[in-house]
Amino acid sequence: MRTRYGSDSSRAFSWARRSALGLLLGVVLAACSSNKEPAYVERPVEELYNRAMDAIAAGNWDAAAAGFDEVERQHPYSVWATKAELMAAYAYYQKNKYTEAISAAQRFIQLHPGNKDTAYAYYLVAVCYYEQITDVGRDQKITQQALNALEEVVRRYPASEYARDARLKIDLTNDHLAGKEMAIGRYYLRQGQYIAAINRFKTVIEKYQTTTHVPEALHRLAEAYMSLGVVDEAQNVAAVLGYNYPGSEWYVDTYTLVTGEKVPTARADSGSTSWFDRAWNSIF
Template identity: 70%
Template sequence: MSSIVTSSIPARPTPSRGLRRMFAAGFLLLALAACAAEEKPYVEEPVDKLYNRAVDFANQGNWEGAAKTFDEVERQHPYSTWATKAQIMAAYSWYQRNAYDDAIAAADRFLQLHPGHKDTAYAYYLKAISYYEQIADVARDQGTTQKALDALNDVVQRFPTSEYARDARLKIDLTRDHLAGKEMTIGRYYQRQGQHIAAINRFKTVVEKFQTTTHVPEALHRITESYLALGVIDEAQNSAAVLGHNYPGSEWYVDTYAMLTGKNVRPEAKEGSWLSRLF
């Protein structure tokens, strides 16, 4: 019997690195295509069902889900009465999520589309407090603080008798105090550097623009201090006199008076000074 001769089967060649990458890429494309094929077709839902789902998300504290679902109400049913309410609720939900930029954008859009709506005052207020809650420490840039002040003033000026105006007025005082604090921080820095003219200009800003804030007594004291350092005695006497007249019990006046008398100078009001036009 003749033997059967079998040829040896060569080993399967190992694909090169380039081929392996091609195979992997092809597999990925096939997988993505399969996923796309499995996606459910878009189906418009009843407006009340969508809105109630958004409310459920809000009640659960899922503010991002609520905001996105309120947005979907408007997208699917833009001309329904629910859409208008959903817009302001989306802004509120973004605010609750601390997504302040999204809340401001949603409030602005509501105001553009519905300037005469009954919720307009609330939209202005929501925008204002979204800025207000982003106010940074006085050591940082205060651009957002100024935007908060402008937005809060909008609420008070447009809706002076509203419930939102009362809270806005309180926040305006706090915001102005914050802005004055920033000017004081910069002024003190200039003063420590011996740049007394620059320091005086910052302190003057506090006295002129933020007269109702808690920083004014210190600003007047430091104006006196810098004028004395420059040898401008008349202005030093005048700022000290204004400080003593308006804040006689202030610790800043006690320090100012001691500083002047230590140099054989007394507080004295001068006519025609820039301070005489303010106080």
């Protein structure tokens, strides 16, 4: 009786194991089948492109980008594929997926350098970098990339509408880069690292001379020279500041810093030999 009972129990246990294993296998197979990608279905190029355009109209940028990518995947040698490449870049840009947009636009440029829309592709790359510019307290690598891309647009397509907008953005980008130099220069000045500060302010004056930061850069440069006891150089800088920005508050501050006096309301007559005139004549 004991032996038979044990045999029946073993058979029952073995059956239960097989049943559980079968159930587990079924669950795994069901999960695998549910994770399969949808079956590839080739569709007419016009249908794919129009669906992507409908997604653009609806502001569904992810679906639009995927749709245009599908046009190229299914019909890579069609005229529609060329259009879809650039439209995909545009859709990625609208979704603020700048990396994908830049990659798509650069690919279009490489594949179609002579296409009439290549100018827009260059511009789109520049704008993607431009819109990622961060405040001057952070690394400005993106800002430099934006400047390079904007200058490329102007260089390649100087008479285009994209070049006109790029020139405006170049001015703003240069102003931003100058602001970064100023922030670093001010830091060095506060720390008493005057030579390092002077180098930064000179960079602003020489490299970014059309920006709004130049008057302050001249003032800070004079301040650094005065801190080093190099009065003649500070006077020369003040003279340049006064000549180019006579109504600037920075010149008022610089004049007081260098002379210890307020700016006179009227300049001396032409025969004056004030330090301002001597400094100006010695430079120019």
